[in-house]
Amino acid sequence: xxxxxxxxxxxxxxxxxxxxxxxxxxxxxxxxxxxxxxxxxxxxxxxxxxxxxxxxxxxxxxxxxxxxxxxxxxxxxxxxxxxxxxxxxxxxxxxxxxxxxxxxxxxxxxxxxxxxxxxxxxxxxxxxxxxxxxxxxxxxxxxxxxxxxxxxxxxxxxxxxxxxxxxxxxxxxxxxxxxxxxxxxxxxxxxxxxxxxxxxxxxxxxxxxxxxxxxxxxxxxxxxxxxxxxxxxxxxxxxxxxxxxxxxxxxxxxxxxxxxxxxxxxxxxxxxxxxxxxxxxxxxxxxxxxxxxxxxxxxxxxxxxxxxxxxxxxxxxxxxxxxxxxxxxxxxxxxxxxxxxxxxxxxxxxxxxxxxxxxxxxxxxxxxxxxxxxxxxxxxxxxxxxxxxxxxxxxxxxxxxxxxxxxxxxxxxxxxxxxxxxxxxxxxxxxxxxxxxxxxxxxxxxxxxxxxxxxxxxxxxxxxxxxxxxxxxxxxx
Amino acid sequence: xxxxxxxxxxxxxxxxxxxxxxxxxxxxxxxxxxxxxxxxxxxxxxxxxxxxxxxxxxxxxxxxxxxxxxxxxxxxxxxxxxxxxxxxxxxxxxxxxxxxxxxxxxxxxxxxxxxxxxxxxxxxxxxxxxxxxxxxxxxxxxxxxxxxxxxxxxxxxxxxxxxxxxxxxxxxxxxxxxxxxxxxxxxxxxxxxxxxxxxxxxxxxxxxxxxxxxxxxxxxxxxxxxxxxxxxxxxxxxxxxxxxxxxxxxxxxxxxxxxxxxxxxxxxxxxxxxxxxxxxxxxxxxxxxxxxxxxxxxxxxxxxxx
Numbered sequence: 026x027x028x029x030x031x032x033x034x035x036x037x038x039x040x041x042x043x044x045x046x047x048x049x050x051x052x053x054x055x056x057x058x059x060x061x062x063x064x065x066x067x068x069x070x071x072x073x074x075x076x077x078x079x080x081x082x083x084x085x086x087x088x089x090x091x092x093x094x095x096x097x098x099x100x101x102x103x104x105x106x107x108x109x110x111x112x113x114x115x116x117x118x119x120x121x122x123x124x125x126x127x128x129x130x131x132x133x134x135x136x137x138x139x140x141x142x143x144x145x146x147x148x149x150x151x152x153x154x155x156x157x158x159x160x161x162x163x164x165x166x167x168x169x170x171x172x173x174x175x176x177x178x179x180x181x182x183x184x185x186x187x188x189x190x191x192x193x194x195x196x197x198x199x200x201x202x203x204x205x206x207x208x209x210x211x212x213x214x215x216x217x218x219x220x221x222x223x224x225x226x227x228x229x230x231x232x233x234x235x236x237x238x239x240x241x242x243x244x245x246x247x248x249x250x251x252x253x254x255x256x257x258x259x260x261x262x263x264x265x266x267x268x269x270x271x272x273x274x275x276x277x278x279x280x281x282x283x284x285x286x287x288x289x290x291x292x293x294x295x296x297x298x299x300x301x302x303x304x305x306x307x308x309x310x311x312x313x314x315x316x317x318x319x320x321x322x323x324x325x326x327x328x329x330x331x332x333x334x335x336x337x338x339x340x341x342x343x344x345x346x347x348x349x350x351x352x353x354x355x356x357x358x359x360x361x362x363x364x365x366x367x368x369x370x371x372x373x374x375x376x377x378x379x380x381x382x383x384x385x386x387x388x389x390x391x392x393x394x395x396x397x398x399x400x401x402x403x404x405x406x407x408x409x410x411x412x413x414x415x416x417x418x419x420x421x422x423x424x425x426x427x428x429x430x431x432x433x434x435x436x437x438x439x440x441x442x443x444x445x446x447x448x449x450x451x452x453x454x455x456x457x458x459x460x461x462x463x464x465x466x467x468x469x470x471x472x473x474x475x476x477x478x479x480x481x482x483x484x485x486x487x488x489x490x491x492x493x494x495x496x497x498x499x500x501x502x
Numbered sequence: 503x504x505x506x507x508x509x510x511x512x513x514x515x516x517x518x519x520x521x522x523x524x525x526x527x528x529x530x531x532x533x534x535x536x537x538x539x540x541x542x543x544x545x546x547x548x549x550x551x552x553x554x555x556x557x558x559x560x561x562x563x564x565x566x567x568x569x570x571x572x573x574x575x576x577x578x579x580x581x582x583x584x585x586x587x588x589x590x591x592x593x594x595x596x597x598x599x600x601x602x603x604x605x606x607x608x609x610x611x612x613x614x615x616x617x618x619x620x621x622x623x624x625x626x627x628x629x630x631x632x633x634x635x636x637x638x639x640x641x642x643x644x645x646x647x648x649x650x651x652x653x654x655x656x657x658x659x660x661x662x663x664x665x666x667x668x669x670x671x672x673x674x675x676x677x678x679x680x681x682x683x684x685x686x687x688x689x690x691x692x693x694x695x696x697x698x699x700x701x702x703x704x705x706x707x708x709x710x711x712x713x714x715x716x717x718x719x720x721x722x723x724x725x726x727x728x729x730x731x732x733x734x735x736x737x738x739x740x741x742x743x744x745x746x747x748x749x750x751x752x753x754x755x756x757x758x759x760x761x762x763x764x765x766x767x768x769x770x771x772x773x774x775x776x777x778x779x780x781x782x783x784x785x786x787x788x789x790x791x792x793x794x795x796x797x798x799x800x801x802x803x804x805x806x807x808x
Contacts, residue, residue, distance in 0.1 A: 235601075342589035343597060343670060396548035397672040402568060427548035428672030429589065465553070465675060 065213035065271060066260075067112040067195060067253065070105070079122065080115040084135065086178070086192060087128035093191075094249065094256065097225035102129060102190035104176075108254060109215045109275065110194025113176065115166050117200055123162040127154040133187060136179035137196065138313060139295050139440070139458040141167050144479020147437055150181035150407065151480060167476075171200030172297030172456075173271040173315040175215070181407060185245060185277050185488035189219065190227060193275040204298070204376050209269045209319075212260060216310070216355070217275045218247030242344045242397065243430070244278020244312075244487035250334065252356045259357040265366030266322040274310040277488035280431065280461070281310045282337040285320065285358070286330045290372055293317030296440040296456020298376040303453065309337060311433035311461035313486040319372055322360060329359040339431035341397075341464070379454045382442050382471040386419040390469075393424045395432045395462065395485065395495070404494030410480065411497035419473040429464040433486040436499070438479065441472035459486055474501045538684035539563060539644075542656065544572040547671035549656050555677060557651045558684035564634045565642040570660065570759035572668065573732075574633040575770050576647070577655040580624050585676035588655050592628070595620035596659075597670050603752055604665050610752045628727075632778040635732035635768020636660070636761065643767035646689050646779035649679045660757040689779050691716035695769075695791070697729035702793045702801045710807055712783045715769070722774030723795060732768040732792045733782055734761075742790060742802055749794055763790070771795070 062069055070082040089103045104110025115121050127133050132155050136148035142164035145152060154160045174196035178187040195213050222228040229245070230237035240246075252258050262268055269292075274281055284307040292302045295315050308316055324330060334353040338345065391412055394401050403411065414420060422441070424434045440456040446468045462468050484496030539561035543550040546568035566572050579588045599617045602608045608616075631654070632647045654677050657669040691714045693706030698721045706713070719729045734745060745763055750756045767782045768791075784807045791803040 341672065342586040343594045345590065394545070394548070394550065396545060399546070402545045425550075427545075427550060427675070429585070429674065430672075 064112055064114050065195075065197060065211040067109075067213045067215075068107060069112045069114050072114075074122070078119055080113075080119050081122040081124070082113065083124045083126075084110070085126040085128055086133055086135075088130060093219070093251070093254070094221065094225060097221075099221070099225050099227060101227065102187055102192045104192060104194050107194075108191035109217070110176070110192065112194065112213060113196045115196075115198055117166050117168050117171055117198060119166045121162075121164055121166060124159065125154065125162060126159045127156055129187075130156055131180075131183065132156060133178045133180055133183075133192070135162060135176050136437075137162070137164070137174065137176050138435075139172075139174040139315075140164065140196070140198075141170065141438060141440065141476070143477050144438070144481065147479070147481070148176075148179050149437060149480070149482050150179055153180055166198055170297065171198045171203065172293060172295070173197055173213070173273060173317060174295075175273045175275060175313075175315070177275065179482075181405065182492045185492050186229065188275070188277055188488055189229065189245060193217065195271075195273055197271065198297075200297075204373055205269060205292075206370075209267060209370065210262075211269045211271070213253075213271045213273070214356070215251075215253050215273045215275050216279075216281055217251045218279045219249050219251065220245070220247045221249060239344065239346075240278075240489055241493065243340055243346070244489045246278050246346065247276070250279075250353055250355060252332075257354060257356060259359055261359050261361050262320065262322040263361050263363050263366055264322050264324060264326045265369050267370040267372075268320045268322070270318045270320055272310060272316045272318065274312055274314050276312060278312065279334075280312065280337055280339050280433075281355075282335040283308050283310060283316075283355075284333050284335050286333075287321075287323055289321065290319035291316065292319055292372075292376060294455050295458045299453055299455050300377060300379050301375060301453065302372050307335060309461070311431065311459065311486070312488070313433060313435050313459040314461070320358070321369075322366070324360045326360050326362050326364065329357050332356045332358060339463070341429040344430070379442075379456065381454060382419060382473055384421065384444065384471060386473075387421045387471060388418050389414065390421040390423055393422060393434065393483070395424065395426045395434065396428050397430070398490060398493040398495050400483070400485075400495055400497050403497065405484075405496040405498075407498075409498065410500045412483075412499040414474055414499060414501050416474055416476075416478050416501050419471065421469055421471050423467065423469045424460065424462050425467045426462040426464055431461055431463045432490065432495075433459050433461040434468075434483065435459040435486040436472065436481065436483045438477060438481040438501075439472050439474055441470040443468055443470045445469050478502045538686040541565070542574060543567050544574070544658065544673070546570050547658075547662070547668045547673040549574075549658075549673060549675050551656060551675060551677055553676075553678060554680055555649070556682045556684040557649050557679045559646060559648050559686045559688050560684060561644055561646045561686075561689075562634075563642060563644050564637070566637050566639055569639050570662070570668075571636050571638050571761055571765060572658045572660060572673070573636045573770060574645075575657050575659065576631050576633045577657070578629040578631050578650070578652055579655065580627045581652065583624060584653065585655060585674075588628075589674060591622045592625055593657075593669055593674065597667060600667060600751075604754055613752060629773055630727045630771035631776070632772045633770030634780065635730070635770065636734075636765035637767050638761075638764060639759075641766070644781040645769060647772075648688065648776070648778075651679050651681045653678055659751060660759070663758060665754070665758070688777070689714055691779055694718070695731055696720050697731065697793055699723050700801070702731065702791060702803055704791065704803060704805070708784065708805060708807055710784055710786050712781060715780050715782065716777055717769040717772065717780065718777040719772050719774050726795050728771040728773040728776075729793055729795050730769060730771040732765055732794075734763040734765045734790045734792065735785070736763045736788050736790050738788060740788070740790075742804065745790060745792065746802065749792060768792075
């Protein structure tokens with residue numbers, strides 16, 4: 026408790042600043058989502074503030090009965106009545122105020138996955154919001170943050186359940202000087218999967234069942250795949266057009282190997298744009314990761330292509346599901362009948378400059394040995410600090426996967442740069458908050474603990490593993 | 503035939519308990535075998551090990567950094583078979599049989615029949631080329647093996663408190679022995695154990711202190727894959743049959759932590775004609791040397807160190 030209370034003072038200061046900003050807000054409305062307004066194809070949380078630089082929204086988690094599959098109503102947990110929750114949109118430099126209310130029958134938190142913010146605003150298991158209670162999350166969006174993020178609950182032992190019930194939503198942080206024109210059609214694709222019983226209700230494995238054992242090992246794969254709130258939706262593109270797609274893997278366990286039948290330009294990941302775009306045939310998106318793509322409309326007017334999830338073997342062989350090698354169709358990209366765009370968009374060779382975290386500055390290397398359900402042979406203990414570091418320090422984390430399945434490693438609070446995999450340097454500098462480490466492989470990243478002391482979680486982002494305790498605590502002080 | 507092979511592999515019942523005091527002229531020595539050594543660490547439930555090692559005589563220092571007892575079991579699948587093939591083709595049937603025993607209450611005989619039917623043809627050409635005996639948390643042991651090039655599988659099939667096999671939990675990995683040979687020779691042993699189909703012969707001066715044991719399998723079992731020996735320190739009132747029952751994978755509470763005795767290592771299954779080495783430190787007291795697969799039902803030597 027002493028360690029936690031040490032971080033209360035910054036919270037009070039932060040809270041005062043935001044309270045001052047909030048005083049000037051007028052016309053607070055009861056509506057949570059701006060009617061008819063969409064951003065990147067998604068309903069967006071209405072900014073209730075008219076002050077420049079302030080984004081103030083209301084977010085409520087509640088139990089609802091809505092249609093996830095066509096023609097079937099299902100009990101869900103939803104943010105503002107929607108699955109996925111509405112998009113949070115803000116810009117670098119903005120102060121964000123989220124007035125959150127928990128109308129669920131159980132405690133929850135809202136974790137702002139990937140954002141650099143004060144510990145007490147991280148929505149980690151340390152700060153549960155009890156049923157019927159409210160909490161105001163306040164934080165500032167730092168320069169250089171622009172990118173695609175997401176929010177989801179993070180209560181200890183209940184994250185997989187609550188996300189599986191429908192609690193997840195996207196975040197887009199804008200760069201006022203974005204190198205890409207805002208004339209590009211933008212799409213946010215939140216990928217998720219789920220399982221349903223015969224009555225159309227979300228299905229979780231029965232306690233002590235064989236399926237529970239499978240889910241414990243693999244994570245809970247769903248057999249119904251969603252893109253946003255639809256199954257196999259259809260998007261349109263004009264021949265010759267270039268669209269900007271932001272993709273979030275919000276699945277609890279499924280990893281996506283995404284392909285479109287032709288190349289696309291990979292321009293960004295967790296922490297925003299790359300320095301240089303890269304032409305690829307496919308990408309692998311592990312749990313919690315994001316990608317930004319430029320999709321080039323190379324097809325003929327009237328044709329179509331399918332965004333597919335290709336087979337990806339992330340499993341220990343003895344737990345590999347029988348249908349793991351099947352390809353899943355995710356969405357149809359249909360070309361309009363319009364004549365091709367005459368002047369195709371040229372992708373800039375350089376998107377931005379990413380400052381390098383220098384290995385020579387690293388004062389520590391932390392080895393994380395991941396086995397199934399454990400990190401460094403330990404399961405999560407909320408009263409135990411596993412690692413301690415100094416505020417401002419630069420360190421290397423050496424993530425070693427000792428078992429035969431993939432484990433995506435997520436660090437809260439601080440973006441990092443992967444420096445090598447299995448000893449081989451990575452080809453491009455990029456900001457990440459989640460790095461997938463395939464079975465028996467390793468990855469090292471470098472991170473600097475800027476600005477915010479606190480107790481920061483690190484964990485496997487297969488949510489069932491996280492809930493089992495494959496998680497630890499880094500204290501930055 | 504396959505059914506019988508499986509029965510032999512996993513059925514362990516005492517057929518003989520022999521008190522034996524042994525004397526011989528061998529000398530304890532580690533010789534020069536430390537020239538090529540690797541470290542394998544066990545934790546709950548994974549191995550840390552190098553991905554590749556040279557072929558030839560290799561000393562493996564095996565440390566249990568977990569909280570439960572572990573052993574190292576090394577299998578060499580036939581050429582062309584991978585870690586994935588082994589894990590899905592071999593471990594999965596074993597785990598299914600184990601679940602049928604544990605959850606469905608089928609008999610061990612029925613379990614063996616099911617196992618024999620479910621294992622792939624190539625399983626019968628897998629070589630089990632050694633490994634350590636069981637050691638407790640915090641302990642270290644050394645084994646020395648002559649390794650041929652090829653893919654090898656490391657595993658531990660002890661069981662968790664929830665009755666899950668450690669290899670199923672993740673304690674299974676591949677190690678590739680390369681064509682590049684090590685220049686090391688085998689160590690000198692001061693105690694020689696010879697395992698035949700119906701006997702365990704131990705020669706040497708078993709006195710307090712650290713010993714290097716050679717383990718030679720002189721006969722290939724008629725039904726089975728080789729022989730092994732585990733060493734356990736026991737009390738005067740230890741029921742040897744209970745230890746043998748504990749060693750049986752198919753017993754519901756078998757191979758779980760805590761064991762009924764303190765194991766201090768040994769040599770896991772090696773085939774006919776092969777010799778492996780292990781080190782163990784003996785204190786004054788009573789020890790059991792257990793060979794699970796000698797004879798049809800296993801052999802145990804009951805030895806008092808004075």
